[in-house]
Amino acid sequence: MGRWRPPAPTASPYITAEGQARMKAEFEHLWRSRRPEVVRALAAAAAEGDRSENAEYQYRKKELREIDRRLQYLTGRLEVLQVAAQAPADPSRVYFGAWVVVEDDQGVARSFRLVGADEVDTPRRWISIDAPLARALLGKRIGDVVTVMLPAGRQVLEITALRYDAPPDLED
The missing domain is CATH 3.10.50.30 (Transcription elongation factor, GreA/GreB, C-terminal domain)
Structure with missing residues (x-):
């Protein structure tokens, strides 16, 4: 038996205005604050010498990969999301945002x-x-x-x- 699994269904492309603002704020925080901080720490760890046995260097590389992965996800997701900013035409029925x-x-x-x-x-x-x-x-x-x-x-x-x-x- 193989390990192949069918891809997960694509999530709905809708988001509230507050949700979009939160995602943009997370992106900005990671890009402007967190990533430069990790890059500086990685450079300092790399300057210490032998990288193969340098735990700080290994940890910072992993942390940078995780940040870059999240940034890539946020970038792609923010491109396809549609903000559902207005109430539905029939507010007596259950729709998105209710x-x-x-x-x-x-x-x-x-x-x-x-x-x-x-x-x-x-x-x-x-x-x-x-x-x-x-x-x-x-x-x-x-x-x-x-x-x-x-x-x-x-x-x-x-x-x-x-x-x-x-x-x-x-x-x-």
């Missing part, structure tokens, strides 16, 4: 914001538009019931609140 409150059959309510794949933030309850839960919610309205297969198993969820401007209260 805050959605769902309630399961036990009455437990949870809220999520549907964002781009580059913005996922679990503590803030931001989930990718490509996630199974988000895909099940897309285009639905308050009161609609969706069935989705999650890692915990099959769940039946009812949409109880929907907003685009700010996170809804769970009591809405």
Whole structure:
């Protein structure tokens, strides 16, 4: 059996304006601050002599590769991303950028914001538009019931609140 795996599906090209600003700020920080600092440290380590046994040199080379890899990813990703800056034409339906409150059959309510794949933030309850839960919610309205297969198993969820401007209260 070989190690070949099919390529991962391409992530959606959408991002919020805040997400794009964060990615640009990360790029600028890496390019203008972090990378020059690592290059200076690498040059100092290289000047110490034998590079084959110089742990500082090896570490800085690895760190520089990681920074360059991230810069390359950010450059490519920022070129294809499209900012979804305006609210949808029909704000009564779930689309990109929406805050959605769902309630399961036990009455437990949870809220999520549907964002781009580059913005996922679990503590803030931001989930990718490509996630199974988000895909099940897309285009639905308050009161609609969706069935989705999650890692915990099959769940039946009812949409109880929907907003685009700010996170809804769970009591809405």
